[in-house]
Amino acid sequence: MHNTKYHKAGSAADAASLLSGADDGTVLAGGQTLIPTMKARLAAPSDLVDVSCASDMRGISVSGNTVTIGAAMTHAEVAGSSEVRAICPAICDLASNIGDPAVRNRGTLGGSVANNDPAADYPAAMLALGATIKTNTRDIAADDFFTGMFDTALDEGEIITSVSFTAPSKGAYAKFPNPASRYAMCGVFVASTDAGVRVAVTGAGSDGVFRAGDMEAALGSDFSASALDGATVDAGDMLSDLHGDGVYRANLVKVMAKRAVTAAG
Amino acid sequence: MTTVSMTVNGKAVSADVEDRTLLVDYIREHLRLTGTHVGCDTSQCGACVVHVDGKAMKACTMLAVTADGADVTTIEGVANGDLHPMQKAFNDNHGLQCGFCTPGMIMSGIDMVNRYKADGKTLDETAIRHELEGNICRCTGYHNIVKSIQQAAGEM
Ligand SMILES: Cc1cc2nc3c(=O)[nH]c(=O)nc-3n(C[C@H](O)[C@H](O)[C@H](O)COP(=O)(O)OP(=O)(O)OC[C@H]3O[C@@H](n4cnc5c(N)ncnc54)[C@H](O)[C@@H]3O)c2cc1C
Ligand code: FES
Ligand code: FES
Numbered sequence: 001m002h003n004t005k006y007h008k009a010g011s012a013a014d015a016a017s018l019l020s021g022a023d024d025g026t027v028l029a030g031g032q033t034l035i036p037t038m039k040a041r042l043a044a045p046s047d048l049v050d051v052s053c054a055s056d057m058r059g060i061s062v063s064g065n066t067v068t069i070g071a072a073m074t075h076a077e078v079a080g081s082s083e084v085r086a087i088c089p090a091i092c093d094l095a096s097n098i099g100d101p102a103v104r105n106r107g108t109l110g111g112s113v114a115n116n117d118p119a120a121d122y123p124a125a126m127l128a129l130g131a132t133i134k135t136n137t138r139d140i141a142a143d144d145f146f147t148g149m150f151d152t153a154l155d156e157g158e159i160i161t162s163v164s165f166t167a168p169s170k171g172a173y174a175k176f177p178n179p180a181s182r183y184a185m186c187g188v189f190v191a192s193t194d195a196g197v198r199v200a201v202t203g204a205g206s207d208g209v210f211r212a213g214d215m216e217a218a219l220g221s222d223f224s225a226s227a228l229d230g231a232t233v234d235a236g237d238m239l240s241d242l243h244g245d246g247v248y249r250a251n252l253v254k255v256m257a258k259r260a261v262t263a264a265g
Numbered sequence: 266m267t268t269v270s271m272t273v274n275g276k277a278v279s280a281d282v283e284d285r286t287l288l289v290d291y292i293r294e295h296l297r298l299t300g301t302h303v304g305c306d307t308s309q310c311g312a313c314v315v316h317v318d319g320k321a322m323k324a325c326t327m328l329a330v331t332a333d334g335a336d337v338t339t340i341e342g343v344a345n346g347d348l349h350p351m352q353k354a355f356n357d358n359h360g361l362q363c364g365f366c367t368p369g370m371i372m373s374g375i376d377m378v379n380r381y382k383a384d385g386k387t388l389d390e391t392a393i394r395h396e397l398e399g400n401i402c403r404c405t406g407y408h409n410i411v412k413s414i415q416q417a418a419g420e421m
Binding site for chain 2: 001002003004005006008028031032035036038039040048050052076099100101102103105106181182
């Protein structure tokens with residue numbers, strides 16, 4: 001790892017000013033992606049601004065149907081929140097299956113969303129729940145936030161402070177983990193609200209997380225696994241690699257979508 | 266260089282380290298506590314698991330400066346005169362072959378038993394195997410590791 005200068009931020013504003021004072025600074029949250037990347041010398045920021053203890057990026061609040069989760073909340077904290085579980089168990093279940101216990105004790109929601117790994121779990125939840133990604137400067141709708149693999153609408157130096165969403169009346173996430181990495185080979189989050197049904201897919205698409213329009217339409221009129229029999233995603237838009245080709249992944253999307261619908265009840 | 270201070274196995278320690286120093290390197294190279302192992306450079310094997318403020322973390326995927334002020338426990342700190350029940354269980358059940366993964370297995374094992382007990386949940390074989398997802402063993406095939414953790418879960 002190349003050398004770097006470490007700073008601990010007490011708040012998002014503190015982090016923003018530390019970043020703007022740095023040559024080539026980067027936010028450090030749980031470090032579960034950034035530190036391995038720095039160890040491999042694929043990243044060499046001049047400064048690291050640690051937001052894991054930033055007080056206004058921590059905490060969970062539930063008010064009515066609205067859930068707000070601080071960007072610095074760890075996967076283990078989200079998985080273990082009884083408040084969130086009472087209203088949106090799907091997101092707790094998703095968090096409890098990210099990586100392994102040690103990764104969940106450090107990795108954060110904000111880091112996962114900002115990184116937008118094409119096989120990460122949280123992006124599917126954010127997109128299916130129609131979440132709002134709140135940053136230190138603005139609110140961004142999930143539909144506008146994820147702009148392709150490892151790419152987001154975040155500007156240079158912009159910091160995610162929290163995400164918020166309305167709990168769906170029915171929702172579930174079904175993941176087929178890659179047997180080696182445990183990242184999603186395919187993960188499908190299905191959410192049904194008064195506004196309709198949203199289906200978001202991670203792991204399978206060749207350009208990162210995406211919404212499956214065909215499936216949303218089919219489930220909009222009939223929220224059942226069998227409603228998906230005729231729905232498809234285009235195999236040509238799927239990732240094709242040694243773990244599975246496009247046709248295999250397109251089928252996997254359907255299988256996982258059905259499992260999610262069944263689990264959502 | 267930054268001065269870091271923390272408690273490791275109950276003892277206050279402090280040193281000037283480069284900001285890029287990993288917690289595992291601080292533990293092994295500065296404190297000379299070499300029970301915590303490094304088995305990979307991709308954060309996947311779990312040989313380096315220690316407890317930071319009571320939670321299992323991969324010491325290879327955390328900077329020493331991040332742990333400033335923390336209470337850290339390594340494999341050297343779990344026995345209290347006698348072997349810890351988790352250590353004894355690995356001994357009783359032959360839960361190791363070469364032993365390289367064992368410190369991480371024991372630290373993860375203690376963490377999972379503590380968590381399940383705090384939540385009032387039963388740690389059965391399926392749960393143990395799921396909880397061990399971040400600890401890789403190249404020798405044993407896991408069977409006796411799972412048996413060891415099961416025994417310790419009954420004794421802790
Ligand atoms: C062994 C292993 C297995 C894993 N398995 C899975 C899995 O199954 N599913 C899954 O989804 N993920 C998995 N992960 C990734 C894990 O979830 C990471 O925690 C997550 O991707 C990044 O979160 P972090 O808090 O660790 O962020 P960091 O590593 O600290 O940062 C990641 C990136 O996000 C930026 N960033 C962080 N926080 C913010 C913020 N608040 N605002 C703006 N930018 C920010 C950083 O600058 C950096 O570019 C795994 C990781 C490991 C090591
Ligand atoms: S050495 Fe830390 S996970 Fe392998
Ligand atoms: S006993 Fe050899 S790696 Fe586990």
